[in-house]
Amino acid sequence: MEQKQITATYAEAVKAIKEAILESRYRAARLVNKEVLALYYAIGGYISVQSRSARWGSNAIGTISELLQQELPGLRGFSETSIKRMRIFYEAWCGMFENRPLSADDLQNSIIPVGDKGHIEIRPLTTDELPPDTLDAFLAVGFTNHYEILAQKKDVEQRLFYIVNCATGFWNGDKLKYYMKDDLFGKRGNMPNNFATTIANVDLRSKALRSFKDEYLLDFVNIEDPDETDERVIEQQIVHNIKNFIMALGSDFSFMGNQYRLVVSEKEYFIDLLFFNRRLQALIAIELKRGEFKPEYAGKLNFYLSALDEYVKLPHENPSIGIILCKDRDSKTVEFAFRDINKPMGVATYRTSSELPKEYQGILPEPEELRKLM
Numbered sequence: 001m002e003q004k005q006i007t008a009t010y011a012e013a014v015k016a017i018k019e020a021i022l023e024s025r026y027r028a029a030r031l032v033n034k035e036v037l038a039l040y041y042a043i044g045g046y047i048s049v050q051s052r053s054a055r056w057g058s059n060a061i062g063t064i065s066e067l068l069q070q071e072l073p074g075l076r077g078f079s080e081t082s083i084k085r086m087r088i089f090y091e092a093w094c095g096m097f098e099n100r101p102l103s104a105d106d107l108q109n110s111i112i113p114v115g116d117k118g119h120i121e122i123r124p125l126t127t128d129e130l131p132p133d134t135l136d137a138f139l140a141v142g143f144t145n146h147y148e149i150l151a152q153k154k155d156v157e158q159r160l161f162y163i164v165n166c167a168t169g170f171w172n173g174d175k176l177k178y179y180m181k182d183d184l185f186g187k188r189g190n191m192p193n194n195f196a197t198t199i200a201n202v203d204l205r206s207k208a209l210r211s212f213k214d215e216y217l218l219d220f221v222n223i224e225d226p227d228e229t230d231e232r233v234i235e236q237q238i239v240h241n242i243k244n245f246i247m248a249l250g251s252d253f254s255f256m257g258n259q260y261r262l263v264v265s266e267k268e269y270f271i272d273l274l275f276f277n278r279r280l281q282a283l284i285a286i287e288l289k290r291g292e293f294k295p296e297y298a299g300k301l302n303f304y305l306s307a308l309d310e311y312v313k314l315p316h317e318n319p320s321i322g323i324i325l326c327k328d329r330d331s332k333t334v335e336f337a338f339r340d341i342n343k344p345m346g347v348a349t350y351r352t353s354s355e356l357p358k359e360y361q362g363i364l365p366e367p368e369e370l371r372k373l374m
Contacts, residue, residue, distance in 0.1 A: 044090030137167035169251035193346030
């Protein structure tokens with residue numbers, strides 16, 4: 001392609017994108033999120049069609065970005081990187097919103113989503129492929145978080161899982177990255193528990209299963225030998241980093257205290273950590289154990305839950321739930337220990353910073369930073 005032809009093609013692209021931006025009131029007013037996504041999706045489709053059909057030369061997107069800045073001084077969100085992300089966003093979801101995948105004919109004829117004479121059509125993002133609540137969540141998540149999910153997760157089910165949780169849990173970027181790194185999708189509902197026999201309400205049981213993970217990443221706990229460390233040391237680090245621990249637990253948890261005092265028949269008992277979960281409308285008692293799960297832990301926690309239900313739980317709240325958080329467990333031992341227990345409880349494991357695989361180590365604070373924090 002000759003230089004004049006390339007320049008003219010880029011000018012056409014800048015004109016089409018500029019018109020789309022002005023048409024969407026992007027610069028004149030703050031768009032609601034679903035309108036921003038529709039704009040980015042439409043521009044991403046235009047970029048995809050043009051760039052994938054070999055009509056542009058090398059560094060086309062970078063050149064178009066620079067020309068856009070000249071045409072619309074002060075324009076934000078249209079750097080070369082951002083425009084490429086719009087293309088990724090479109091290509092990831094065009095099969096859902098166009099009800100078919102992008103085909104070779106589409107690329108050749110430049111028909112999606114470009115109208116006559118190169119005009120970019122900004123269409124509302126609607127589809128019959130998703131339930132209404134999932135679509136609402138999709139349209140509520142910001143573009144930055146959408147891109148992070150697309151970059152980290154290739155499976156559509158996983159992408160939609162994080163999108164829905166991002167919307168309903170009001171996750172910011174840091175929370176989203178944390179949960180994806182910790183594989184929240186893979187760990188959901190896998191914690192050994194007795195909910196099937198102790199929670200009669202089906203909806204509440206389903207919520208409880210989704211509220212706890214099989215394993216928790218406590219990357220803020222930095223101890224040299226977890227097996228030789230007293231539970232109180234781990235508890236103190238959790239309390240000092242309670243915001244991070246709540247992030248590890250998930251949304252809807254509120255901290256009520258550590259070494260929570262119960263008095264039964266004039267004797268004092270202390271629960272390691274006590275939380276309240278808004279979605280479950282229930283108290284959550286967590287007992288920390290530095291080693292492997294032992295059957296006697298279940299009996300002690302059952303006693304604590306009975307006392308909480310008798311003396312602390314409010315009339316409108318659901319029965320308390322207990323979690324034993326330990327270093328390791330044997331599934332059959334847990335099964336037998338829970339067999340005749342009448343209070344809902346589960347056993348989860350945890351990992352600390354000293355046990356992390358290499359892929360986690362780059363995101364951890366340095367030991368000196370942890371010491372300052374604590």
